[in-house]
Amino acid sequence: MNQYLLNGKLTAKPGHQDALAAILLQASHLVATAKGCRLYVIGTDKADSHSVYVTEIWDSKEDHDQSLNVEGVRELIMKAMPLLDGPPAKGQELEIIGGAGV
Amino acid sequence: MNQYLLNGKLTAKPGHQDALAAILLQASHLVATAKGCRLYVIGTDKADSHSVYVTEIWDSKEDHDQSLNVEGVRELIMKAMPLLDGPPAKGQELEIIGGAGV
Incomplete structure (x- = not known):
């Protein structure tokens, strides 16, 4: 089965980008050892001071979906x-x- | 310095998605050992039969830019x-x- 890549974008209310990023970084630590997790990185875009981006790679979509249960x-x-x-x-x-790389 | 992530999308002329993907897979093998290359994966979107997606992570934008010289x-x-x-x-x-994961 091919690996599953998810590009997510979350936009915070004004002034809350850092707090949102901190929560997602915590999430990355929790799922780092979950079954099938290959990549879970948090990024920002210089041109967008409100959003936080999450790029995930999992062995399967099912492994990704299971991560909600971590x-x-x-x-x-x-x-x-x-x-x-x-x-x-x-x-x-x-x-x-x-x-x-994966 | 923070790592650099690039989400690229290349759209092929009708009927050429597979050929384009094959070229990008060859490119991934060439740059896999380039300085600072952490991730270079090729993907497709079920909903788009013309495009090929490249997700790259490099230690820096400079390392990415240098990859053109590989x-x-x-x-x-x-x-x-x-x-x-x-x-x-x-x-x-x-x-x-x-x-x-990186």
Whole structure:
């Protein structure tokens, strides 16, 4: 099965980008050892001072979906939600066909 | 310095997605050992049968830019150009602030 890549973007209410990023960094530590997690990095875009980007690679979409059950993850989601400027947009899902580094 | 993430999307002329993907896979092998290359994966989106996606992570933007000088890379770019449905769009550049897997 091909690996699963998810490009997510979360936009914070004004002034809350750093707090949102801190929560996502905590999440990355929780899922780092989850089954099938290959990459979970948090990024920012110089041109956008409100959003935080999450780039994830998992062995499968199922492994990604299971990550919501990792202890502490739902609590972090609950902490992040009030910081968001609206409901999170659906991420871009890609199927990895090859490459280097994972 | 924070690592550099680049989300690129290349759209092929109808019928050339596989050929374009094959060239990008060759490129990934060439740059896999380049200085600062952490990730260079090729993906496709089920909803888009024309495009090929490249997700790259480098120790710095400079390392990324230098990858154009890796032997064989420019030749692959020349092979890919005629397959593209227009000039390549500028990729999305992110600065990685942390996470897992790189």
